[in-house]
Amino acid sequence: MKLLLVIMMTVSRLAAAAPVLSVTEIARGIFVHFGEHGVPDTHNRGAIANIGFVVGKRCVAVIDTGGNLEQGRALKNAIKHHTDKPVCYVVNTHVHPDHIYGNSAFKEPGVRFVGHEKLARAMSVRGPFYIGKAKELLGIELTEKDIIPPDIAVENEYEIDLGGRVLKLKAYPAAHTDNDLTVYDPLTDTLWMADLLFLEHLPVIDGSLKGWLGILDELERHSYKRVIPGHGPLVTDWPQSMQPEKDYLTLLLTEIRTLIKRGGYLEEALETVGYSAKPNWKLFDDFHRKNISTAFAELEWED
């Protein structure tokens, strides 16, 4: 009995030491962990985004690594659980902490980090702030070695070959951030759109409102069998599921422009713009005012 107890304790301790992230195979060889909506805090420790991996015949590409090192390790365990192929690429879709803080779990020989050409700069600009605030805001230890810039900087388009599967990466002008990157898998007609697409969770503008709307216009003209958002469920009816995001961003653009045109100031915009969209979104009160001020600054001086 005592021996059984010891074995059980050992097993549970091992299980606790090596948690495996839950992932769903949404198309052949494409595994996604769907994050739970929330503002990054010490409870969720920043682990809120959709992250995952794509498996080829030769190796695996990780697409975003999660909100903290533990989540990165749990993602790594999930990969081992589903394939014996090694990781050869880590793609970071943009600089936000919920997508890159798990990077150091994958830092080893043979793994190349890939990101937008502006990602390294964004990481170095924000890194000190992130490191300084990680304990207080997320309850996690973060050091310089956790902020891993890309080995491969994507200026426009770039392909990564996983063996029998070539992923097409595309870097965009400023939109959600100034370093957004999408990943397209022709084999399954799946677009990993990351934070260029939010469902349920209010879109967060940290780049350019007009730039973002321009990209949505472009992507809307294409058809995709599946689209993976950075936050929210899998999209299988593209472009329909993207409309709420487009409507919200368009509402901001229209109402802020109107207000500026008649001489209104940011203070008024913060209290009046875009509130009709509130029922459509989660975390509206957490991000809406920030969106207004970012968009206002962008639109204030346009012709």
Ligand SMILES: [Zn+2]
């Ligand atoms: Zn983001």
